[in-house]
Amino acid sequence: ILAKAELGGLMLQAFPQDPERVKEAVKLIQDAEAGGNNDARRALAQLTLQGAAGIEQSLDKAKALLEKGSASGDGASTLGLSQLYAAGVNSGKGEVMLAKDEAKALEMLNKAVEQGSSPAMSALAARYFNGDNLVKKDPAKAIEMFKSAAAKGNAAANNSLGQIYENGLGEQKKNLEEAVKFYTAAANSGDAAAQFRVGNMLEVGVKDGDKIIVPPNPKSALDLYRISAQSGLAEANFNVGAYYEAGNIVDKDPAKSFAYFQRA
Numbered sequence: 001i002l003a004k005a006e007l008g009g010l011m012l013q014a015f016p017q018d019p020e021r022v023k024e025a026v027k028l029i030q031d032a033e034a035g036g037n038n039d040a041r042r043a044l045a046q047l048t049l050q051g052a053a054g055i056e057q058s059l060d061k062a063k064a065l066l067e068k069g070s071a072s073g074d075g076a077s078t079l080g081l082s083q084l085y086a087a088g089v090n091s092g093k094g095e096v097m098l099a100k101d102e103a104k105a106l107e108m109l110n111k112a113v114e115q116g117s118s119p120a121m122s123a124l125a126a127r128y129f130n131g132d133n134l135v136k137k138d139p140a141k142a143i144e145m146f147k148s149a150a151a152k153g154n155a156a157a158n159n160s161l162g163q164i165y166e167n168g169l170g171e172q173k174k175n176l177e178e179a180v181k182f183y184t185a186a187a188n189s190g191d192a193a194a195q196f197r198v199g200n201m202l203e204v205g206v207k208d209g210d211k212i213i214v215p216p217n218p219k220s221a222l223d224l225y226r227i228s229a230q231s232g233l234a235e236a237n238f239n240v241g242a243y244y245e246a247g248n249i250v251d252k253d254p255a256k257s258f259a260y261f262q263r264a
Contacts (some may be wrong), residue, residue, distance in 0.1 A: 002179035005040040007030035012053060019054075026053050031174070033065070038074040041065050045080065049089075057090055061096045070108075075117025084110035106134050113145075121149035122157040129160075129170055139170030150182065158186035159194040178207045187224065191215070192231035199224035199239070219249050 008028030015021035026047070032040035039218025046066035053167075063084065069077025085108060088100030113119035124135075125145035131137025143164060149157035162183035169176030180201065186194030202224065205216035222243050228236035241260030244253045 001032050001035035001037050001040075004028040004035070004044070005037045008032060008040065009043060011203055021052065026055065034071070038069045038077060039074075041069045041074070042077055042080060045069075045077075051089045052195075063098070070111070073115055075112040075115030078108050078112035078115055079117050079120045082106075082112060099164075102134060115153075116156035118149040118152035118157065121145050121152075122154050122160065125149065126160065127156065129164075139172070143170060143172060150185065153185075154188055155186045155189035155191035155194065158182045158189065159191050159197075162186060162194060162197065174214050176206055177216050180206065180214055190231075192233045192236065195224045195228040195231075196233055196236045196239075199228065201234070222249050229263070236264045237261075 005028070008025045010108040011021050011025035011028070015025070029040045029044050029047075030121065034043050042065075047053050048056045048058055048065065049062035063081070064203055066077045066080045066084070070081060082105045084098060084105075085101045086105035088096065089098040091097050109124050113124050122145075125142045127135040127142075128138045128145065131213035143161070146161050146164070147155045150161055159182070162179045164170055164172050164179075165175045165182060166179035180198075183194045183198050183201070187198045199221040201214045201221075203221035204219045205212065206214035222240065224241070225236045225239045228241050237260045241257045241264060242248075242259035243250055246252070
């Protein structure tokens with residue numbers, strides 16, 4: 001079942017213009033969903049919501065698939081429902097198919113957190129950190145929730161904690177060592193903003209008083225800027241361009257510098 005789910009997803013990515021392969025991929029995903037695979041269930045819900053891959057568009061069927069996943073304890077499906085209610089759904093003609101319901105969205109978000117979804121934890125933590133019309137501001141609770149998500153490897157939560165500890169936000173004392181730890185975890189999980197921030201730290205080094213927390217390493221900084229630039233981060237593209245413009249670590253190359261500045 002797991003192989004069917006993964007193969008179906010790969011085939012959709014690899015052969016989007018091949019009707020026979022797409023048909024085969026959809027069948028694999030449908031079989032995996034019928035076998036109880038929640039990844040396939042969410043994928044099928046997304047295809048049904050979009051009316052993609054030859055599947056008839058249907059909000060009701062897509063919502064039913066997510067509800068089925070949520071009922072089975074899948075926090076990612078519950079988060080999907082939360083996102084649907086938060087945004088609402090309109091038809092191509094602008095007709096309201098699913099009314100925006102912030103209270104229902106929050107209810108589903110809380111349920112997704114209870115089901116262990118780290119993206120849901122990170123999203124709800126951000127709301128507690130800032131507060132809004134439905135969530136009372138509670139920075140201490142937000143930080144603990146960010147930490148729970150970070151412990152599960154959530155890149156966004158690790159990046160948020162890096163910002164909190166670096167700047168001493170939300171009544172949290174500034175702690176550069178903790179900030180570096182969380183930024184690094186986020187960078188290792190592929191967060192482009194965190195990769196850029198760790199690159200900044202490596203480029204010039206980080207000190208807390210006389211204590212060296214991150215020694216300068218311009219070469220490693222450039223490596224991280226390049227990785228971050230591949231994700232499309234404008235600031236990272238600019239910094240790579242600056243390296244080539246100045247001939248820092250790399251040979252001076254105005255053409256490459258100009259190309260990176262254009263991307264930025």
